[in-house]
Amino acid sequence: MRDPDSEAGHGLKALEAGADAAGLRLDQWLAAALGPDFSRNRVQALIRQGAVTVNGATVNELKRKMAKGDRAEVVIPEPEPAEPRGEAIALDILYEDDELIVINKPAGLVVHPGAGNWTGTLVNALIHHCGDSLSGIGGVKRPGIVHRLDKDTSGVMVVAKTDRAHKSLSDAFADHGASGELERAYLALVWNIPARVTGIIDAPLGRAADRVRRAVVPAGRGDARHAVTHYTVLERYGETAADAVKAALVECRLETGRTHQIRVHMAHISHPVIGDPDYGQAFRTKANRLPEPLQGLVRGLSRQALHAGLLGFCHPTTGEPMRLTAPMPLDMAEIVEGFRRL
Template structure:
């Protein structure tokens, strides 16, 4: 049976399209999927089919009838998983680096989804469709750390809503190039698709999406800083783009910080195997019990090695 979501728009958003607004609320659904729902008449605003380009207004009653889900059909594969927690509703993993979350062009198998299908043996939410069963949120291929997976549709919807309404605590640890100053602060900078390189994101003063990151330096190292960052929004590449905006790209991030990393390699004689970004902590209310849950993922070996390299010179704890 199809599922109905109903909510009221809290504030008017002039200049923002309805399809983009819905995509920001349901980030695990692609914009193309949202547009498909609109074109198929699955969305109503104040009881009427809306236009994708209309702007949401305060008080609008939005109804979304999600079509029946399909069973996951991607092939199960026996890939080792580091499970931090598991019950009948969800699974929390410490995702290893160099693991793509779901199948896509160029990565048809060997993904986290393939591993989950083997591990869960049919107990995964089908809301994400055949390619993304159970997937509530994503981490980049080369980002390690905490990731939650839904094992049934009710948990999937509840977790998806928690992410959309910013009731999930997401804390990362990373290494950035240089002596990060100030040693703590807040970054508020809108993020949008890069105007030329469409696979990249960029800070913009124009039509971007609000993004907020708070951070503190845990340790100033020789040529790099060990930083803890909490993201209060969930934009694509948010940590990477925000620290680039400050002028301190992530160690190992050749997409956003190729020049800075080339200099760092010359100075240290060491090259990072990936961007040094780790989802350290994830906290949220359990979708079934309502209990507040907090999960911590230990740093992987390559991140520890990077810390050792930069601690080769005298490290300075942050004040």
């Protein structure tokens, strides 16, 4: 149980094991006893750092079994400054409170710093915007990225500001919405018109030959990951036999969340996302048969026409259902309007 006199946040926390703790691993018991502000990963890191004592002795063993009456003390350090630096990058904020922030990510914005993109990322922007409201994810004052959008995919993203929110949202995304608490819908402009108004693409994904892209692979392959996408055709363009080019506006809903999932799955059924540089190359010349100004809009599209239009989840502290939407960005909207005028 938690000692009511222990401090919140950083400092020293003293706890005593009750009868229900008997036989539990130290890291398992501490994660539950410290509450939702502390993820199990963070508890394990504190144990490894020598920040935990049991009955006065420092314990580094995660699997140490607890007994009724054991007294533990945990030294919680202040969150360290985030390694990436904050940058004043404009954000389109859809919702924000003390626990989380939801943004409409523009196409072209990388989510997390990495090779070739150490600055100018969403994380840099969030560190600057959130400032001291970041209480620390895993002991570091940084935003908690629980899901990502490709650099050139726009739309709704939720980011945690506290360990408690990070753990709750991570769990929701980890089970891919199996609990019913997660809803993700994307708008995609695709080449050709699917034969069925609705469909399910159930095809495992793994690494392609170049190790950057993904591909549909046999289910028995070592890196194969279960992947399911549900699609619904919203609009059809160029339906008659005389039309040289056919396309469709499709809503895709994710049952799983794999890297490049929608892009690979739609290409797999011969409906690649328009503008996709990785999975739609074979369809690039289709734009040449479109009339102007639509041809120019499609050829000038510098990214895949894919937008995360809706994200639904339960708030990590209130449990309130949240449903955030972002309108179709201008580059996609102009192409849609051009197809409608065909």
